[in-house]
Amino acid sequence: MAMYVQDFAEGDKDQKDLLGGKGANLAEMTRLGLPVPPGFTITTKACRAYMATGEVPPELRVEVTMALRRLEDEVERQLGDPYDPLLVSVRSGAKFSMPGMMETVLNIGLNDASVKGLAAISGDERFAWDSYRRLIQMFGKTVLDIDGDVFAAALDAKKEARGASSDTDLTAADLHELVDEFKAIVLAESGYPFPQHPREQLDMAIVAVFDSWNTDRARLYRRKERIPNDLGTAVNICTMVFGNLGETSGTGVAFTRDPASGQPGQYGDYLVNAQGEDVVAGIRNTLSLADMEQVDPQSFSDLRAAMRRLETHYRDLCDVEFTVERGKLWMLQTRVGKRTAPAAFRIACELVDEHLITMDEALTRVTGEQLSQLMFPRFDANDSSRVLLTKAMAASPGAAVGAAVFDSEEAVRRAALGEDVVLVRRETNPDDLGGMIASVGILTARGGKTSHAAVVARGMGRTCVVGAEKIDVDLATRSFTVGKRTVKEGDTIAIDGSTGEVFLGAVEVVPSPATTYLERGLDAALEQAGEDEDTRALVRAVDRLLTHADAIRRLRVEANADTAADAARARSLGAQGIGLCRTEHMFLGDRRVLIERVILAKDDTQRQDALDALLPLQRSDFEELLAEMDGLPTTIRLIDPPLHEFLPDLTELSVRVALAAERGEDTPEDIELLAAVRRMHEANPMLGLRGVRLGLVVPGLFALQIRAICEATAVRLAAGGNPHPEIMVPLVGSVQELYLVRDEAREIMADVARERDVSLDIPVGCMIELPRAALTAGRIADAAQFFSFGTNDLTQTTWGFSRDDVEGAFFAEYTDNGVLAVSPFETIDARGVGKLVQIAVEEGRKARPGMTMGVCGEHGGDPESIRFFHAVGLDYVSCSPFRVPVARLEAGRAAI
Ligand code: PEP
Numbered sequence: 001m002a003m004y005v006q007d008f009a010e011g012d013k014d015q016k017d018l019l020g021g022k023g024a025n026l027a028e029m030t031r032l033g034l035p036v037p038p039g040f041t042i043t044t045k046a047c048r049a050y051m052a053t054g055e056v057p058p059e060l061r062v063e064v065t066m067a068l069r070r071l072e073d074e075v076e077r078q079l080g081d082p083y084d085p086l087l088v089s090v091r092s093g094a095k096f097s098m099p100g101m102m103e104t105v106l107n108i109g110l111n112d113a114s115v116k117g118l119a120a121i122s123g124d125e126r127f128a129w130d131s132y133r134r135l136i137q138m139f140g141k142t143v144l145d146i147d148g149d150v151f152a153a154a155l156d157a158k159k160e161a162r163g164a165s166s167d168t169d170l171t172a173a174d175l176h177e178l179v180d181e182f183k184a185i186v187l188a189e190s191g192y193p194f195p196q197h198p199r200e201q202l203d204m205a206i207v208a209v210f211d212s213w214n215t216d217r218a219r220l221y222r223r224k225e226r227i228p229n230d231l232g233t234a235v236n237i238c239t240m241v242f243g244n245l246g247e248t249s250g251t252g253v254a255f256t257r258d259p260a261s262g263q264p265g266q267y268g269d270y271l272v273n274a275q276g277e278d279v280v281a282g283i284r285n286t287l288s289l290a291d292m293e294q295v296d297p298q299s300f301s302d303l304r305a306a307m308r309r310l311e312t313h314y315r316d317l318c319d320v321e322f323t324v325e326r327g328k329l330w331m332l333q334t335r336v337g338k339r340t341a342p343a344a345f346r347i348a349c350e351l352v353d354e355h356l357i358t359m360d361e362a363l364t365r366v367t368g369e370q371l372s373q374l375m376f377p378r379f380d381a382n383d384s385s386r387v388l389l390t391k392a393m394a395a396s397p398g399a400a401v402g403a404a405v406f407d408s409e410e411a412v413r414r415a416a417l418g419e420d421v422v423l424v425r426r427e428t429n430p431d432d433l434g435g436m437i438a439s440v441g442i443l444t445a446r447g448g449k450t451s452h453a454a455v456v457a458r459g460m461g462r463t464c465v466v467g468a469e470k471i472d473v474d475l476a477t478r479s480f481t482v483g484k485r486t487v488k489e490g491d492t493i494a495i496d497g498s499t500g501e502v503f504l505g506a507v508e509v510v511p512s513p514a515t516t517y518l519e520r521g522l523d524a525a526l527e528q529a530g531e532d533e534d535t536r537a538l539v540r541a542v543d544r545l546l547t548h549a550d551a552i553r554r555l556r557v558e559a560n561a562d563t564a565a566d567a568a569r570a571r572s573l574g575a576q577g578i579g580l581c582r583t584e585h586m587f588l589g590d591r592r593v594l595i596e597r598v599i600l601a602k603d604d605t606q607r608q609d610a611l612d613a614l615l616p617l618q619r620s621d622f623e624e625l626l627a628e629m630d631g632l633p634t635t636i637r638l639i640d641p642p643l644h645e646f647l648p649d650l651t652e653l654s655v656r657v658a659l660a661a662e663r664g665e666d667t668p669e670d671i672e673l674l675a676a677v678r679r680m681h682e683a684n685p686m687l688g689l690r691g692v693r694l695g696l697v698v699p700g701l702f703a704l705q706i707r708a709i710c711e712a713t714a715v716r717l718a719a720g721g722n723p724h725p726e727i728m729v730p731l732v733g734s735v736q737e738l739y740l741v742r743d744e745a746r747e748i749m750a751d752v753a754r755e756r757d758v759s760l761d762i763p764v765g766c767m768i769e770l771p772r773a774a775l776t777a778g779r780i781a782d783a784a785q786f787f788s789f790g791t792n793d794l795t796q797t798t799w800g801f802s803r804d805d806v807e808g809a810f811f812a813e814y815t816d817n818g819v820l821a822v823s824p825f826e827t828i829d830a831r832g833v834g835k836l837v838q839i840a841v842e843e844g845r846k847a848r849p850g851m852t853m854g855v856c857g858e859h860g861g862d863p864e865s866i867r868f869f870h871a872v873g874l875d876y877v878s879c880s881p882f883r884v885p886v887a888r889l890e891a892g893r894a895a896i
């Protein structure tokens with residue numbers, strides 16, 4: 001039983017862990033009887049064995065030999081045979097598609113002897129030398145790590161010398177010369193001659209693929225996409241078929257639907273007389289599939305049939321790479337294709353309408369992240385000041401405004417300083433990945449919708465415009481020109497990834513159709529869409545999928561909102577309540593002096609006066625909030641942060657007092673204030689006098705807030721409203737703390753009910769945001785009518801990471817070296833912090849069956865965390881208003 005190698009004919013699409021995505025899908029296509037050139041896959045297990053020891057396992061060499069022999073027998077040719085050579089391609093293929101890795105070396109098996117055999121057998125000398133120069137070029141770049149520009153420059157020089165406008169204009173003799181030049185480059189740059197032995201070429205290429213798993217850019221990509229570092233990649237060895245055998249040959253990339261808009265209808269790019277990398281690199285501009293139909297109707301119709309078969313089989317949008325060799329179609333790759341956010345929504349619904357998938361499945365085909373991309377604003381078509389530079393291909397939607405930059409380093413440098421940048425390149429290649437991540441948008445002069453830039457940008461959700469042929473990028477002067485205009489590095493440009501437009505300067509933005517739908521409903525969104533069919537289809541799809549998510553989700557979605565305006569926005573976006581109103585925000589601005597007076601009061605009377613002044617203000621805050629949230633739960637949290645946050649900064653005040661003293665000025669108020677600030681100063685305020693501790697230490701503060709809530713409720717009731725306030729106590733660690741606050745709350749509630757002649761039964765609950773609270777939740781539930789998990793503080797205190805300092809300090813290092821896959825402040829750490837949540841849910845519900853529980857930390861809006869909260873049995877998640885639709889969708893997905 002082979003351990004490390006599997007023939008295409010043996011596998012299937014479900015073996016992605018072992019065969020990688022490409023290998024598994026090649027196997028599946030082979031099983032389906034589609035025309036796949038024979039070959040075999042070296043498994044990820046082999047890569048992992050290599051990574052563990054740094055050595056190619058001896059068994060792998062043996063298994064490669066056996067597989068190669070089987071292949072040679074099947075095609076009746078031998079690798080690198082001088083008279084009739086079998087040539088193979090070597091292509092990486094991890095479980096998840098990864099543009100950061102080495103992709104492909106074609107034409108392995110060619111050498112000084114077999115190139116002649118290939119020429120004789122094919123009857124095409126030019127083709128044979130072209131194939132050989134491609135091998136040396138690709139091998140040099142990807143296996144020997146020689147700068148690709150050196151080869152490209154030699155090729156350009158040759159074209160110039162021959163007056164050739166395209167590489168297809170070079171003759172066999174030109175290409176033969178170029179092969180010699182390329183071999184000289186290899187020797188000069190690597191110190192070794194280009195390997196002539198076919199098996200040596202193959203073995204070196206396999207090791208290069210293994211090594212490419214751990215390059216910086218592959219690691220960067222994995223970090224960004226949260227792909228584990230230890231999966232390893234598979235390597236696919238496939239019989240070469242040739243798209244560069246003249247006018248009846250070619251190569252292309254196609255999609256079963258438009259991956260940008262989701263429009264039905266097959267879609268793709270085709271290049272006559274070319275090999276695969278020419279299309280993806282965007283080196284020459286391509287033909288559309290409709291043009292291909294004119295050029296080669298038979299291959300086109302075979303391709304169309306194969307694509308239809310694939311889409312029906314995978315029941316999803318597929319993309320394919322194919323080659324036509326002298327009129328015969330070959331399928332080189334397929335996968336469920338990447339798509340933009342609008343396309344994802346539209347395709348999911350259309351597949352339902354075609355009865356290929358169910359509505360539940362459709363919901364699994366879209367993500368909250370995609371929905372949030374749809375909510376990005378758009379450029380305003382009515383902004384009359386906009387200056388259109390050019391219009392090219394819309395490759396990935398969005399409206400990006402930023403400073404033009406011309407290389408990856410500059411993009412990264414400026415982005416680190418907080419600047420928005422648009423990366424402008426002639427074409428992108430995998431080395432640009434860092435810059436693409438750092439940019440808000442990407443613009444290229446060459447390439448089609450399937451070029452590297454387009455594919456990667458789509459995958460990352462970055463705005464991207466490609467193939468802007470009218471722009472002339474000049475790296476030397478770091479500028480580009482369009483007609484008479486010149487745009488220099490740092491100049492602001494704006495690109496529209498939905499229309500392909502490129503503007504000089506910034507452009508006004510307007511809400512996206514999805515946002516209009518979410519805030520104002522379907523009719524308003526359709527009206528905004530006008531006659532634009534793509535947009536109409538999109539808003540309908542968002543409506544259908546979100547409606548379905550709402551129908552099947554168990555989790556309620558509430559919002560964190562502190563003001564009536566935020567609450568209104570949240571409600572319009574579908575929030576079913578306020579899960580957290582942080583009342584401390586109501587003490588900022590003009591009101592800061594009032595709270596300062598509470599803190600500085602010399603006696604009870606002074607303090608009570610200050611509190612009395614705050615009461616009407618708080619009451620009206622709550623009245624407004626409760627009016628906005630009429631009929632829905634409104635959880636108001638008592639003041640949480642340390643009091644010193646409401647006092648002046650210690651250092652600034654010390655300086656002010658010292659300077660005044662030096663000038664001989666008398667500033668008793670400042671001196672008194674300084675004494676108070678010193679008194680309040682804490683080395684670790686996050687672990688200090690805050691939350692419930694503060695409420696118990698500063699007399700009257702919580703009482704003021706509770707009274708304001710009760711009175712506001714009474715006012716709303718008197719006005720015929722339907723208020724549902726809840727009082728939430730922060731940072732509880734012991735049930736005793738909560739008893740004290742709860743008893744006080746009950747007294748105040750009874751007082752206000754009596755005074756105002758209403759009946760008040762406002763639930764009092766607490767946040768679970770300290771490990772001790774989670775561990776003693778059974779006891780705390782005795783005093784709490786509800787729990788809300790404050791996963792920000794719970795993460796901070798469980799890990800001992802300061803939530804205010806940690807991100808910059810060492811998280812980058814920690815994600816680099818694999819200690820953390822992702823910040824635990826972003827996605828709940830299910831094993832640690834999540835375990836505490838789970839314990840608290842179980843203990844709490846044991847003590848108080850049916851107790852309402854939710855989460856109001858930032859995790860409430862994070863897709864992966866939402867799944868966890870669903871699984872652990874919470875009743876609701878609460879997140880910032882603009883995340884509410886995302887949470888609705890993800891809560892629906894979690895329920896499937
Ligand atoms: C929390 O700690 O998760 C929380 C919601 O409270 P805050 O962020 O205000 O500390």
Ligand code: MG
Pocket residue numbers: 730769790792793
């Ligand atoms: Mg907190």
